[in-house]
Amino acid sequence: MNNLSATTKVGKIKKLKTTKVYVIPYLVWSFIFLIIPVFILIFMAFSTYDFSTGANVEFTLKNWKYVFGAESRTVFWPSIGKSLLISFLVTLLCLIIGYPTAFVMTKIKARYRALIMALLILPLWMNQVLRIVSWRTIFEILKMNRNELYIFNIIVAMTSMYLPFMIVPIFTVLEKIDPKVVEASYDLGSNKVNSFLRVTLPLSLGGIVSGIIMTFLPSLTQFEVSDAISYNNVVLLGNLIYTRFKGTGGFNVGSVFSLFTVLFTIIGFILLLRVDKEGETLI
């Protein structure tokens, strides 16, 4: 008996050793393309280093002064404000439309459910830039291309773009909920509303958080939608980063802007880790 358990133990250790090795190239890969760049980003934000000349390795707060300095009231803060407002409203709209849609989808017969799911993902095969441009065409036809409507138009186009990213994770989580759990709540005297609020909703929280992150972060940093829909009239956080990267030598200030989005990403990460440790609701 003792002998037998000893061999299985040895076998297990062997197994772990052999397949654990596969992680090493992954770590090297992530180190090169993820960890090092983050350090370059921080370095760029705090220096005046220019890759094209290789000169001026000097640590300074100049870039930060530029971002928060005299121009910040007309450039930086309005862009951040508009970006936050737009992405907040887009996320809210996606949640209000997406949650009931995902909920209704789980009530459909299994065979049709798979097809509906496919229909939901298929538009992602249509080029995203072209989808944005076609929204502009619609606003053009409806004579809605006016200064005061640009932000509204951007919100509509973004909601259409990111809605599937809200529906899919919520649907994935809702589908996994055992119907017996909900039935049990009925048996225990809950009515429909009550059992939804106390059973279904808490159980689908992981999907909601994933959905919110997958819509909020991309819509916060979008630049193509605002460029195309508003004919460059609405400048968002994404546009600020984009223009810095396009112009030569703008990497330093661009890095400061990027650090802001990194900050929002980290917040999103912490939220996600609380509800879904292995990220199973992300796709």
Place this chain on the structure above:
Amino acid sequence: MMKKNIIPTLSKVLILALAFTLIYIPVVVILIMSFTKSYSLSTLGLESGGTLKWYGSLFGNNYGALDIAKKYVSNIASLKTAIVNTFAVTIISTIVSTILGTFFAIGIHSFSKKIRTSLMVLNNMPVIMPDIVTGFLLLLIFVLFESIFGFKRGFNTVLIAHIFFSIPYVVLSVLPRLNQIDENTYEAARDLGCSRFEAVFKAIIPSIMTGIVAGAMFAFTMSIDDFVISMFVSGQKFYNVSTWIDSSLRRGFIPKSVYAYNIIIFAIASIVVVLTRISSIRKNKGALV
């Protein structure tokens, strides 16, 4: 429990209709515009009548039918290059990221839960990070490579970037399957005389195949439609379809041939996806995603 009330049924239909209308409006617009004669992007062009010339312009070299300036003809030539570039990048990056992602997932799976969670944080980072940050970070490392090794931006950098953002999706698709298989599969294969590699290839890989296929489909979908990351890392001369449309847009004119191209891709994707769904329903293995 399933009372056949009209109001709940109606509201169910309405919410589905609202969501799908919002998502499908652009698709319908692109579909209509790919068949209308007008060059203008500010109308659907219904009054200008129907044509197949945009589809025709994608095949062969006969642009006479297009009946416009030379500028447009050179545009279409560059569109064709962009299409070839897109497929080259997407196919290679799908194959590479599927292989790497599968092995990473097997590796991650063999760790204890604690280490696995932190490895998954690393894995999920590119999924959660907005494209613009991923693009900017990759641009920084590529610019560093350029200044040290003279590594020029173009096909190579776009390919590496696509592999980079595809791998996490493969890992996320494969891991749930790994959790489902019997832990002793690998050992059983080893006991029966398989070498370490054979045990992985003959015992583990076949049992997680559905996850691998789903991961590959994910990688393909993400790669073929990528715009932001490609935009950042492609340098000045390399275009895929997305960055090509963007540069046309910034020059103020998008040739409608690209609408036709997108409809063709959409049609192929629809057929493939619907067929795989139907076959997976028949096999009763559930949805792929």
